Amino acid sequence: MSTWTPGSLAPRPEAAPLGRMLRAQTRAELTLTLRNSEQVLLTLVIPLGLLVVLTLVPFIAVTGRRADFFVPGILALAIMSSAFTGQAIATGFERQYGVLKRLGATPLPRWVLLLAKTLGVLAVELLQLVLICVVGLALGWHPHGTPTVVAFVVLGTAAFSGLGLLLGGTLSGLTTLAAANLVWFVLLLLGGVVFPLTEFGGAADLLRLLPTAALSNGLRQLLQHGVTSGRDLLALAVWAVVALTAAARAFRWE
Amino acid sequence: MNDTALEVVDLVKRYDTRTALDGLSFDVGRGTVCALLGPNGAGKTSTVEIAEGFRTADGGSVTVLGHRPQDPAVRPRVGVMPQSGGGYPGLKAAELLDLFAAFHAHPLDPSDLIERLGLGEVAGTPFRRLSGGQQQRLSLAMAVVGRPELVFLDEPTAGLDPQARRATWELIEALRHDGVTVLLTTHLMDEAEQLADDVVVIDHGRLVARGTVAALTHSDGEIRFRAAPGLALEIAGATVTETEGRYLVRGLAGPALLAAVTGWCATHGVMPQDLQTQRSLEDVFLDLTGRDLRS
Ligand SMILES: Nc1ncnc2c1ncn2[C@@H]1O[C@H](COP(=O)(O)OP(=O)(O)OP(=O)(O)O)[C@@H](O)[C@H]1O
Ligand SMILES: [Mg+2]
Numbered sequence: 001m002s003t004w005t006p007g008s009l010a011p012r013p014e015a016a017p018l019g020r021m022l023r024a025q026t027r028a029e030l031t032l033t034l035r036n037s038e039q040v041l042l043t044l045v046i047p048l049g050l051l052v053v054l055t056l057v058p059f060i061a062v063t064g065r066r067a068d069f070f071v072p073g074i075l076a077l078a079i080m081s082s083a084f085t086g087q088a089i090a091t092g093f094e095r096q097y098g099v100l101k102r103l104g105a106t107p108l109p110r111w112v113l114l115l116a117k118t119l120g121v122l123a124v125e126l127l128q129l130v131l132i133c134v135v136g137l138a139l140g141w142h143p144h145g146t147p148t149v150v151a152f153v154v155l156g157t158a159a160f161s162g163l164g165l166l167l168g169g170t171l172s173g174l175t176t177l178a179a180a181n182l183v184w185f186v187l188l189l190l191g192g193v194v195f196p197l198t199e200f201g202g203a204a205d206l207l208r209l210l211p212t213a214a215l216s217n218g219l220r221q222l223l224q225h226g227v228t229s230g231r232d233l234l235a236l237a238v239w240a241v242v243a244l245t246a247a248a249r250a251f252r253w254e
Numbered sequence: 255m256n257d258t259a260l261e262v263v264d265l266v267k268r269y270d271t272r273t274a275l276d277g278l279s280f281d282v283g284r285g286t287v288c289a290l291l292g293p294n295g296a297g298k299t300s301t302v303e304i305a306e307g308f309r310t311a312d313g314g315s316v317t318v319l320g321h322r323p324q325d326p327a328v329r330p331r332v333g334v335m336p337q338s339g340g341g342y343p344g345l346k347a348a349e350l351l352d353l354f355a356a357f358h359a360h361p362l363d364p365s366d367l368i369e370r371l372g373l374g375e376v377a378g379t380p381f382r383r384l385s386g387g388q389q390q391r392l393s394l395a396m397a398v399v400g401r402p403e404l405v406f407l408d409e410p411t412a413g414l415d416p417q418a419r420r421a422t423w424e425l426i427e428a429l430r431h432d433g434v435t436v437l438l439t440t441h442l443m444d445e446a447e448q449l450a451d452d453v454v455v456i457d458h459g460r461l462v463a464r465g466t467v468a469a470l471t472h473s474d475g476e477i478r479f480r481a482a483p484g485l486a487l488e489i490a491g492a493t494v495t496e497t498e499g500r501y502l503v504r505g506l507a508g509p510a511l512l513a514a515v516t517g518w519c520a521t522h523g524v525m526p527q528d529l530q531t532q533r534s535l536e537d538v539f540l541d542l543t544g545r546d547l548r549s
Contacts, residue, residue, distance in 0.1 A: 004370075004428035011403040011434055013331040014359035024356030032344045098339035105306055105334040106357045106400070109326070254308070 015107035022112050022119075029120030032090065039086050042184075043124055047078045048135055054194065055139045062196055067141035068224045071132065073193040076216035078128040079153065080191075083121050083160035084167075085184040091117075091168030092176030100253045110253075118161060125157065144226035149219065155236040156215040162243025163211070169251035187212040192220070208232070211239045259284045259319060259404050259435035260305060266313030267300050267459070274300045276459040277314065282452070287426065287436040289450035291443075291539060293548040297459040298439040299337050302406050305437070306334050319404060330358060333402035335393050337409050337439075343382035347373055347392050350381055351399060358400035367395045371421055387414045394422060398429065405429065407438040411445060423448060443535040447471075453535070457543045473533045475507035477515050479526035489514045501526075 015021075033039045051074040055066045062069040094100050103113060133141075167183075168176050188194060191212025197204040207213050208231075218232030260282040267275035275297045282288040290298050303309045305316050307323035321328045341350050348368060355361035368377050371391045376384055384392065390413060397405050410426070411419045426449050429436055440446055446453050447467050455463040455470075463470060483499040492505025492514070505511045512531060519526050533541075 003424065004431075006428075007432055009362070009398070009401070009425075009429050009432040009434060011331075011432070012360040012401040013403055015330040016357050016359050021357055024353050028342065028345060028349070028353050031349070032342060035344055094342070097341070097343060098336065099342050101308060102334070102336060102340035102396075105308070105329070105332070106354060107330040108357050 018109075018112060021108050022116055025108065025113060025116035026119045026123075029116050030123050033082075033086065033120060033124055036090075039090070043078065043082045043086055043128060044131065047074050047081060047128065048131060050074060050077070050194070051132060051135055052139070060195060064224060065140060065142065067136055067139040068143070069196070069220065071136035071139075071141045071143070072219035072223045073191075073216040074132055074136075075129065075153075075219055076156065076191065076212055077188060077193045078132060079125060079156045079215065080160050080184065080187060080212050082124045082128065083157045084164040085180045086124075087117065087121060087161060087164035088168040088180040089173075089177050091165060092171060092180075093173040095169070095252065095254060096173035098254070104253055114165075117165075118157075121157065121161060125153070129153075143223040146222060146226065146228070148222055148228050151233065152215060152218050152222065152236065155233065155240055156211070159211045159215075159236050159239035159243055162240060162245075162247045165247040166243055166250060169247055192216040209235055211236060214239070257284050258282070258317075259286075260288075260437060261317040262301065262305070262314070263316075264314035265301065265304065265311055265316060267297070267304065267309070268312050274459050275304075275311075275314075278456060278459060278461055279314075280454045280461060280464055282435060282437055284435055285430070285433045286451040287430050287438065287449050288452045288454060289446035290437060290439045290454050290456065291441075291446060292439075292456040293543050295548050296456050296543075298456065299408055300459075301456070302408050302437065302439060303336075306332070306406055330400065331403045333397035333400060333405040335397035335405070335407045335410055337412075340393060340396070341381035341389065344380055346378050346380055347384060347388075348377040350392065351395055354396045355399045360401055361399050362401060364395075364399060367399060368392075371395055371425070372418060387418055390414060391418060391422070394425070398425070398434075402434065404435045404437070407436065409439050409441070411440065411442065419445075443539060447535050455539060455542055462542045463538070467535060470538050471533045471535055475505055475511065476533065477503040477505075477511060477529065477531055478533070478537070479515075479529040481519075481524050481526050485522070485524060487515075487518060489518060 051070055054060065054070045167180055171179065187210060190207055191210055193212065193216050197207055197213060197217065200207055208217055214232040214235040218229045221227045221229040258281050262281065263279050265275050265278040278301060290301065292298050300309065304311050305318055305323055316323050318328050319331055348364065351364040351368060355364045368374055371394065373388060373391055376388055381389065394407065394410055397407065411422050414422060426436055450467060453464065453467055453470055454461065479501050480499050481501060483496065487494050487501060489503060489505060492503050492511060495502045503515055
């Protein structure tokens with residue numbers, strides 16, 4: 001097919017600057033997520049669809065304006081979907097296909113890979129948050145704005161990323177797929193996204209310790225009532241520390 | 255500078271109770287191509303993956319370009335093509351190669367590499383939709399794109415059609431010409447004969463032979479050919495053995511022996527097939543590792 005010019009393959013080994021590696025890997029992560037139709041369904045279509053349906057169709061009773069109740073819960077769902085479920089499934093299959101192992105044989109440092117994954121998740125979240133806010137406003141959402149929202153989003157992302165990497169970094173691709181979807185569905189129902197936690201009576205206080213419930217409740221207190229819930233913030237911080245530590249210890253690249 | 259690129263000393267690897275590598279030692283000189291041969295399960299992939307830093311040894315040592323295999327300093331200097339897998343299924347061929355190029359400061363031009371390996375028409379096809387042979391070639395490209403000093407190629411031509419195999423051979427020959435060290439594993443004797451400066455034959459995790467192809471196949475005074483079984487072949491001053499129509503004549507080295515054999519054939523109206531005055535690497539391999547099928 002071709003003959004090689006002598007010298008054209010002469011060794012010239014050197015790692016690329018970290019910034020170039022980070023940019024390339026982040027772009028790859030984002031491309032993979034947005035190109036994968038299941039990921040788009042999970043992170044964008046389902047949260048937006050649920051927001052529209054739950055707000056417009058009054059089959060679940062809530063106090064106050066319907067959009068004010070549902071937008072914060074859907075924001076929590078969106079963060080869980082991309083940081084936890086999407087990330088766990090992608091990571092599980094990347095391990096199964098030997099992609100992570102092969103990346104380990106390149107100059108790409110592992111922390112740059114994990115940082116790129118995080119930046120990819122944050123970029124998708126930004127897209128989710130913008131779309132949810134726009135649709136929410138169209139549905140009559142009147143949020144209280146405060147900068148503490150950022151703390152909830154960051155801690156929630158850290159907690160769910162830790163859990164996602166823990167799952168995807170230890171189980172096989174298919175097991176991760178099943179487990180991540182199951183957990184997503186259970187937390188959707190019990191996490192104060194669809195049903196107000198008060199519906200669960202005495203269990204509500206315990207359920208609020210779940211990361212999804214802490215995030216949805218914290219965001220709701222803040223955006224609906226302008227109140228910062230220290231307890232929810234603390235719960236998310238604990239989840240973040242525990243999950244990231246466990247993931248760092250248990251993660252297997254193969 | 256040290257002139258050994260890879261040094262394997264008394265390497266031991268166990269999986270549960272099975273000993274896959276049992277005190278293996280060999281080395282690969284800088285700028286040479288070394289072919290690691292052995293039956294299925296002999297321990298080739300285990301050896302290569304320990305040298306790549308993917309697996310840890312249970313004994314002995316491997317030194318890669320003067321470092322431990324896990325040392326981050328060797329990463330940019332080494333290119334790796336695993337026996338299978340390793341691509342993001344959802345990335346297109348060109349995107350995947352661009353990504354790997356972006357990890358290196360002075361990569362080869364990815365689109366040129368794609369063209370030269372005959373992947374131009376599938377550059378926009380996702381990795382998971384490439385054929386097995388196309389995935390193999392892309393994987394090879396990913397191993398060399400960073401302009402490494404040393405490349406590990408685990409069965410680089412397995413499953414390739416003849417044209418693709420030739421393109422791969424040309425690339426390996428060009429790497430060698432430009433001073434890159436190559437350790438490749440293969441089951442193709444003609445591949446080892448064509449490419450390798452040195453051949454290392456292993457079996458059951460142990461070294462059974464090593465040397466240049468010429469040294470391994472050298473066999474003075476032997477003539478082999480195939481013909482109908484049961485011929486009453488007799489050559490003065492030589493011994494004749496036959497197994498199922500394969501004749502081996504051992505005698506005094508030289509053209510006289512060849513003339514005696516062909517002379518006998520001519521008088522008896524026998525056409526000798528595959529007449530060889532040298533052992534092929536395959537003969538050497540089968541003599542060393544036996545003819546039994548491996549699990
Ligand atoms: N991860 C593993 N777990 C358990 N046993 C293994 C593992 N990898 C290899 N083995 C065993 O170790 C031995 C050597 O395997 P290896 O893959 O190194 O052989 P190979 O020479 O590359 O074979 P092939 O030509 O089939 O690729 C085999 O008996 C194999 O069954
Ligand atoms: Mg192998």
